[in-house]
Amino acid sequence: MAKPAGEAELTIVITTFNRAGYLSGLLESIKALDPAPAAVVVVDNASTDNTPEVLEAARRGFPVPLTVLRLETNTGGAGGFAAGTEAALADGAGWLWLMDDDVEVLPGAVAALRKWTGSYDCIHGRRLDGSGAPFFWQHRFVPFLGVHVPVRGNVFRDSPVFETNLGCFEGMLISAEQVRRIGLPDARYFINGDDLIYGWLASLDRPVAYVNDFVIRKVRAQKQIDLGIRHLNDSSDLGRFTSMRNRGHTARYLQVHGRYNRAGFALGTVLTAGKEILRLVAVERTLHGAGRLWAGWREARRILQDRSWSPTPPLPATRKQQV
Known part of the structure; x- marks a missing residue:
């Protein structure tokens, strides 16, 4: 079992592509985290908008070390998280909090997640949608079908933790020790299913936790x-x-x-x-x-x-x- 996050360096790893506005909001929300992470790594997937300028401005006066890794080509979310995870490990991260660029973190998120890091190596907190309502994420991966299916009902009715067998890069917290055991995210996926299978691989090593603590808010609106x-x-x-x-x-x-x-x-x-x-x-x-x-x-x-x-x-x- 990995050391609790309070005893190991926690690094936020963000992958971004042409969403400078959302990325700016995410970085501002990270500044308000209390306690703060040890470091932030942002992988710029060869953005063609003003993302480089946003990142350069953010690095000036950012409260924790902010590393920018700009890739020569767009490798998708999967490639971005593979590169960012590798860079964070090289810098000594003990825990890695992986997230897309179109979310914002809630101020007490680190403390909320930290209390679970002595029991699990892969943890997901709850999310709010753009309207502030709880976002539905309670699934299990069914290997027989190779798809994930929703789990009905209130999974937190009897316990503050729901053990599952899949993952989501919109807020996955994973220990460096487990990353080393299962390898980096598979960049070949580019997008779609890369986080699901990474969570499944993690679950073969140790149970994956979905905990009843809200830590992230989605900010990008989608048709649905x-x-x-x-x-x-x-x-x-x-x-x-x-x-x-x-x-x-x-x-x-x-x-x-x-x-x-x-x-x-x-x-x-x-x-x-x-x-x-x-x-x-x-x-x-x-x-x-x-x-x-x-x-x-x-x-x-x-x-x-x-x-x-x-x-x-x-x-x-x-x-x-x-x-």
Whole structure:
């Protein structure tokens, strides 16, 4: 078990791409954290807006060390978190709090999460949506289907912690020790499913916790419909493509860990495609972009047949851990 966050350096790792306005708000919210993190790492995924200027201005007078890692190409959220996590580890982070650029942190978030770091290595706090209402995030990953499904009811009715088996990079807190055991996030996902599978890999090591403490507020508005148990947001052609393409990577991870069921996974692929078509019709009111699902499925088939594919490897232990 990792040391509690109060005894180890906590680093916030942010991945950003062309959202300078949201990023500025997130950095301002980090300034108000009490207690503060030890450091912040921002990965700029080759933004073409004024993100570099926002980051340069933020570095002047920022209350904790702010490292900016600008990539030459856009590697997506997955590549950004892989690069940021690696940089944070190199700088001595003991805990890494991973988050997208379109959220803001709540002032007491570090203290709220810290009380769980003596019991878990991968922790998610609760989020508020743009209107200030609780954001629904209570799922479990079903390896048989290769998809995550919502969990009904109040998961905190009998306990302040809900143990699950998936992750979300919109606020995942993970120990450096666990990152070394399971490896970096898989940059090949680019976007879509990278955090889900990373949380699943973490859960194979130790339980993943979802705790009844609000720590983050979402600030980017999206088109969505209410399905009762959850909301369905809008997407993009790239999102549709990767939702299907990354099924190939997920299948390979399931194979590596002996959890792949061909028939079940095929059913999960049909369900994934159906959800994306529903998203197109009900949320975006179009069928334009459905072809990207077919293209993604074909790429997934290529990944499944790629004999050179291998999972991201564990990282070398620190010298102290090797003793």
